[in-house]
Structures are given as structure tokens and as C-alpha cells.
Amino acid sequence: EAAVTQSPRNKVAVTGGKVTLSCNQTNNHNNMYWYRQDTGHGLRLIHYSYGAGSTEKGDIPDGYKASRPSQENFSLILELATPSQTSVYFCASGGRDGNQAPLFGEGTRLSVL
């Protein structure tokens, strides 16, 4: 069964610390995406990827890095976490040309104190 799995599901971090959010997909999709969701802002695209080794900036990339070491895995990295990065983060995977609807993980709830 096609799936997108995020880990951890919940994370508490300290300001200035490094945080890595992981995403694994078993859909054999080329494209992967990272979003954050905040009340009043809907879903905002942080980074996305076309395949292993590629990362692209989305609408709000500042303060975030991404890594796509393989087809299946896509990580979001906060090198120096700040309280403003407290949010719910969603990963998604989708087909190369949009003909396979993107599927989402269950989300990671991050609190930066």
C-alpha cells in the first residue's frame, strides 16, 4: 500500500539546536515536498525535490535546508531552530508530471522553546 511516513511525529527542540525531520515514501514517486501549516496561513511550501540528489526552494525556504539522498527519503533540516519555526510540518510525495496525485504523511508537530 502506498504510504508516506514521517518521523518523529512530535518533537520538542531548544532554540539554537539542530532539528532533522524525516520522510520516507514507498510510492516510487519522483517528487517530494515539505510544507508547514500554521493557523491563518494554510500550507506553505518550504522545499521540494524532483528525485534523488535534487532539492529546490519553495515559497518559504529561509531557515531550512533539505536533503534527498534517495528516491524514498527526503529530510528537512533546521540548523538553528527558532521559536518562529514552531509549527506542524507535512511531507508529501507525487508523480513526476502530476498524473499521480500527491499523497501526504500524518505530520510532525514541532515545538521550539
Next chain:
Amino acid sequence: AQSVTQPDARVTVSEGASLQLRCKYSYFGTPYLFWYVQYPRQGLQLLLKYYPGDPVVQGVNGFEAEFSKSNSSFHLRKASVHWSDWAVYFCAVILSSGSWQLIFGSGTQLTVMP
């Protein structure tokens, strides 16, 4: 700029009534369009998808949507709403030229009254 607009932040309907949630897109090209639903503290689940072809597409749980190129719209409909449809609904578009970004509207909170 390419965008997706959901003009209604909140919609309230009575159980058993019909429903329409509006979505407008701004894009000069062939869009791939989607509707997702989000239940509290969960991820987004796909309701239906539109690829170029039949303008009316059927989804899960009795939902359907109609694509209109002339109106740049992709409205979601349901003939009879159930209390379990209480959720947030998102319209999204994949930009089919260049970046293949998946762009979301701001969402519509649906409340179902008994």
C-alpha cells in the same frame, strides 16, 4: 502570479443539505487540480483529482468537482452532507510547466449543523 484562491474561509451547512466549496485558480497552462480533506490533527487525504479530460470528476464519499476553463474554477460539490464531513477542505494545483510545484489554497472550514 500563479495561485489558488478559496474565497470562503468558513462554510456552514445543515446535515442532508447540498454543498459547494469554491476554488479559483490563476494559471496560464494546463493545470492538474486536486481537492484534499483534513480532519482534526490528521494529514491531508485526497478526495479527487482532475487531469485534462472530462470536466466532472468523481471522488470518494460522494464528492465530485467540476473543472471550468472559462471560469478558472474547480468547485467541489456534494449532494447530501453528512456530519462526518465536518473538516477543512483544501484545493490544490500542480503547475505543469517547469517547476511541478504543488500549490494550495488557504482552505475552507466546513461545519455541519444537525
